[in-house]
Amino acid sequence: MITLNNIKKTYNKGTVSAVQNINFSVNKGEIFGLIGPDGAGKTTLFRILTTLLLADEGTATVNGFDVVKDYGKIRDCVGYMPGKFSLYQDLTIEENLNFFATVFGTTIRENYHLIKDIYVQIEPFKNRRAGKLSGGMKQKLALCCALIHKPVVLFLDEPTTGVDVVSRKEFWEMLKRLKAQGITILVSTAYMDEAKLCDRIALIQKGKILSIETPEKIVESFPVKLFAIRGGKAYKLLEDMRAFNGTDSCFAFGDALHVTFKNDENNTVLQYLDSKGHIGVSIETITPTVEDCFIRLLKK
Amino acid sequence: MKTLFFLLEKEFKQLMRNKGVIRTLFIMPAVQLILMPMAADYSVKNIHIAVVDNDHSTYSQKLINKIKSSGYFTLTGYAPSYKEALVLVEQDKADLTLHIPAGFERTLVRENTEKIYVAINAISGTKASLGGAYLTSIMQDFNNQIRLQWLHGTPDNTPQVTVAPYYWYNPFMDYHLYMVPGILVTLITALAAMQSAFNIVAEKESGTIEQINVTPIKKHIFIIGKLLPFLVLATLVFTMGLILARVIYGIVPLGSLVTLYLSLIMYLFAMLGLGLLISTYSNTQMQAMSLAFFFINIFNMLSGVFTSIDSMPLWAQYIVETFPPSHFIKIMRMVVLKGSGLGDITYHLAAMFVIGLVFNTWAVLNYSKRS
Structure with missing residues (x-):
């Protein structure tokens, strides 16, 4: 569903290296976790895969489309939730959702089944402006907006950063349900306890991937007592x-x-x-x- | 097209909710348009004059009275000598001094000629040159009076040329008539170039542009969706300005409103293009503000509202030619004061179109949904 081949990206005219020789692939219907500390290069990978950033070297595909050549097709079929809340703070919950539905040429009603579980939780506040929502509610709204056009791949960049423990747990349960609907999910997090909730994880540090495995295998491969x-x-x-x-x-x-x-x-x-x-x-x-x-x- | 409609709906919703912006967009131009033309008066009054009268004769008295009664000058005082009069100038109490030499009357009567010394403080350029000019013309008048007296009513046979100017399109030289349209343009300039740039950069700052960029929205649709609301707002502000000009200053455009609005749209095409261009080079509203301020300051100073473009050095005139406001100010004055039609302003319309085309193409090429 997602493949990366030798992806390399530098900033400031090559002086700052963000990611080097990244190779991995994500299978259909999988929750794949990018686990690493701040500054490891997770967001850079997300921006490359969501066609916002051009890699210096290497190729990548999402849903079979090349991120450089077929970026238009990728934008039609992926949902992206950036790490920073980036919906319109001066529009209400409903208006935000409506807006993102319409720019993708769909309606809330058409894909309501996808967001129903999440949306019912924030629906009581649907006339509240997004800027006035709590952190957890913002995340739920952002997830709804990323899902409203029925994407086949969902990119979630640190969706639970700054969210309380209960909301985090709920959030991961939602991801499980989305996975059950056949949506491929690439999620990044700096919280290690969330790693075991993924199907497979890639440990990433300083722009390099240290290991890609299922959480169980990673634990099993611990060489000493x-x-x-x-x-x-x-x-x-x-x-x-x-x-x-x-x-x-x-x-x-x-x-x-x-x-x-x-x-x-x-x-x-x-x-x-x-x-x-x-x-x-x-x-x-x-x-x-x-x-x-x-x-x-x-x-x- | 449908997407554009939804984008516009969203933009207007956001604009209407932003009370601060609406206030800025309507109330501030209104206040400026009411205040600025009243204060920015070109005719100079209250020129302070210090007189050194070393003659104390009937003629010198007559001359001084004539100056006093002209309405332009206020007498700050008499000084016994030129030196002391100059002290008044140094203290900023007098703008110019008039030195009537001793024996003024006698020399005038005997030798038919006498010289008067005028010293002008040139710190404030306009006041100095106008004050000097006023004084000269009063003196000339005085001179004529004396000649008439001496000739005892017998017809003057020496040939004389008198100048009787007629000010076309503004017979009373009412400065409001040309200041108000000019100032209205400067207000539209600030609105179009700054607000549109800020609006786009605000999306960059809040990160929402990132979310927009991953949607299938086409680049040009997004840009049109951003600029069109400001075209509408600027047109509304312009209309408000025309109404204020009529109500407060009694200025009714002689030319057709269709011509005015057509030119306005062409002007906004250019200025919104500049706003867009600024936004593509700025990542924060602070950067956009500095850039926009740079352009708007130059535009307002050099585009012919306050200083005449024709009196600038040639190289400067070529530069000013590339400023959209210089063209729109000319159009405004031509249409409002003179009643010019489309045929008379074709050159300026075309110029604004070309400038706008350059700005917009440059901006669209520089605007990218990916980096």
Whole structure:
């Protein structure tokens, strides 16, 4: 549905490199996640695929159309929700939706079934101006506007940034339902916990793709054992663990430290922590999360 | 076409909701059109004159009285010497000094000639040159009076040329008649070039243009959809200006309104093109403002509202020829004051069309839905 071949893009006349040698493809009816920190090049890829930006090198297709030659056809069949809210703030919910329906030559009624689940939630406020909506409602409206012309591919650039936890959860449930309708979705996010909700994810960092896999496979491919260490004074524990000569990596994860060792033998750790004066420290083996994998990939 | 209709519907909705813009577009030009022509008066009054009368004779008294009663001058005071009169000029209390030498009357009677010294403060150019001219003409009049007196009513046989000018199209030299149409043009200039540019750049700033760019809307439809509302608004403001000119200044265009509006549309074609061009080179409203301000300032200063284009150096005249307002101001004055018809203004209409074509083509080529 979407393919990218050796896509490269630089800004400021080649001095700032945004993305290099990006290759991946997204299958029909898939939720594909681009996971990476701010500035990784996610938005650049979105803008290239939605025909807003020309790549320096490489080719890309969306729904079988070339992003350079057939950009007109792509604009007819994709929905794009930019990271920044970009609907008309001085028009109401209904007017915005109506406007975007009409510029695509369709009506709200024609494709109402697609947006129904989402639209009913904001319908009570349909006469409110978009600028006066809360963050979550803005996202829902933006999604409605991106969907109203029944696109075959949906591009969502960080749709959940700045949205509360409940709305984020709801949003991903909506994406699942859209996927069930056969819509291919390319979504980017900086939240690692959302990664496992995708069918496949590409970890991206500094314009390069580190890994493309299903979330499960990425987790499975974690090469060493991962331990969680809890207890004691959190900060001192982190410092002492990092100072321990058997430690390979050590990061704070909520109330625990996620630690890998140079070899999986770690009998001496508890002794070591005892000697440093930590009391009641526990250690257990855990399954890594996508975030653990990402951090490990970054270190390489 | 249908898309254009929806775009226009959206634009007008947004414009109507933006109370600030509507206020700016209608109330501000109205205020300017009422205030500016009243204040921007070309005829100079209240010229302060300091007199050094070293003669104290009947003639010198007569001359001074004549100057005082002309209505243009106010006497700031008498000074005993030229030096002290100059102090008054330095203190900005007097604009010019008149020095009547001692023995003025005697020399005049005996030798039939005498010289009077006039010193003018040239800080304010118009006041100085006009003041000097007024004073000269008063002096000439005075001179004639004396001659008539001396000849005791016997017919003057020396040949004399008197100039009796008639001001065509504006017999009373009412400056409102040519200022108001000019000022109306400058107001339309600001509206057309600035507001249209701001409107497009605002979409860039808010990111909505990104959303528009991924839709199948055609480039030219989007541009027409952006410019047409301002064509309508500018026409409304222009109409309001004509009504104000009639109500407040009693100015009724001698020529046909059809000619005026036809020229207006041609003018807006050029100026909206400039607005569009500015918008393609700006990413923020601040940038658009600086660029628009640069052009509008030059246009307003050099297009012939306040200074005559004909008295500019030749190179400047060629440059001004490329300014759409210079043509529209000429058309306005020709049609309003003189009643010129389409045949008389063809050149200016064509000029505006060509300039507009250049601006618009340039802008469309530079406007791109992708980068």
